[in-house]
Amino acid sequence: MSPYPFIPFELRIKYSEEEAINKSLSFYTFMNYRRTIREFSDVRVSDEVIKNCLLTAGTAPSGANQQPWKFVVVSNPALKQEIRMGAEAEEKEFYEHRAPEEWLKALEPLGTDDHKPFLETAPCLIVIFEEKYGLDDLDNKIKRYYSTESTGLATGMLITAIHNAGMVSLTHTPSPMKFLNTILDIPVNYKPYLILVTGYPADGVTVPDITRKSLEDIAVFR
Ligand code: IYR
Numbered sequence: 001m002s003p004y005p006f007i008p009f010e011l012r013i014k015y016s017e018e019e020a021i022n023k024s025l026s027f028y029t030f031m032n033y034r035r036t037i038r039e040f041s042d043v044r045v046s047d048e049v050i051k052n053c054l055l056t057a058g059t060a061p062s063g064a065n066q067q068p069w070k071f072v073v074v075s076n077p078a079l080k081q082e083i084r085m086g087a088e089a090e091e092k093e094f095y096e097h098r099a100p101e102e103w104l105k106a107l108e109p110l111g112t113d114d115h116k117p118f119l120e121t122a123p124c125l126i127v128i129f130e131e132k133y134g135l136d137d138l139d140n141k142i143k144r145y146y147s148t149e150s151t152g153l154a155t156g157m158l159i160t161a162i163h164n165a166g167m168v169s170l171t172h173t174p175s176p177m178k179f180l181n182t183i184l185d186i187p188v189n190y191k192p193y194l195i196l197v198t199g200y201p202a203d204g205v206t207v208p209d210i211t212r213k214s215l216e217d218i219a220v221f222r
Contacts, residue, residue: 059157066144069151087116125195128193129186
């Protein structure tokens with residue numbers, strides 16, 4: 001027996017083919033403006049807008065509907081500073097020792113290094129955690145299914161919602177990220193997934209002149 005009843009599902013929006021073509025094209029055009037930004041202004045973001053974006057992320061599909069994600073919204077300057085220090089320590093190791101030559105070569109065009117000032121400048125760091133397993137009242141582990149995929153889906157929807165609200169984001173993954181559990185006091189069954197640096201671009205920010213792969217390159221039709 002299902003623990004909840006099944007209710008009728010109705011498609012609430014019914015487009016003609018022409019409307020659907022127009023909608024899909026204008027959404028693609030809009031999403032194609034999204035760029036990852038690495039220099040942020042300190043202009044504040046609206047709490048209410050962030051909350052709506054998080055609610056949107058929470059609508060993502062997830063394995064067995066377990067919704068295995070947790071979003072920790074950090075705006076406190078002291079916490080941001082701690083996160084920056086933790087991330088820069090890992091990044092220094094990465095760039096100076098851990099990263100293989102091939103990886104450094106792949107990053108070269110982006111011009112990234114171990115300095116991460118945006119972690120303090122940006123008004124909002126959304127630290128996304130993946131719930132690897134649940135815990136019952138007796139601290140027994142409860143299995144989660146497809147938690148990595150599910151958290152990735154929610155993250156993609158969050159990035160989309162942030163773009164839709166006129167803000168920009170940067171997916172930042174210092175590695176390893178365990179220091180985030182300590183700084184943010186999050187239990188170990190939650191694994192840091194990525195930091196979504198969120199806000200507005202710094203004045204005069206530039207982005208690399210990259211192109212996206214063509215449809216032929218990313219899709220096949222059989
Ligand atoms: N985490 C490092 C390195 C890095 C890795 C990838 I893959 C990128 O697309 C960008 C950076 C950093 O943030 O600098």
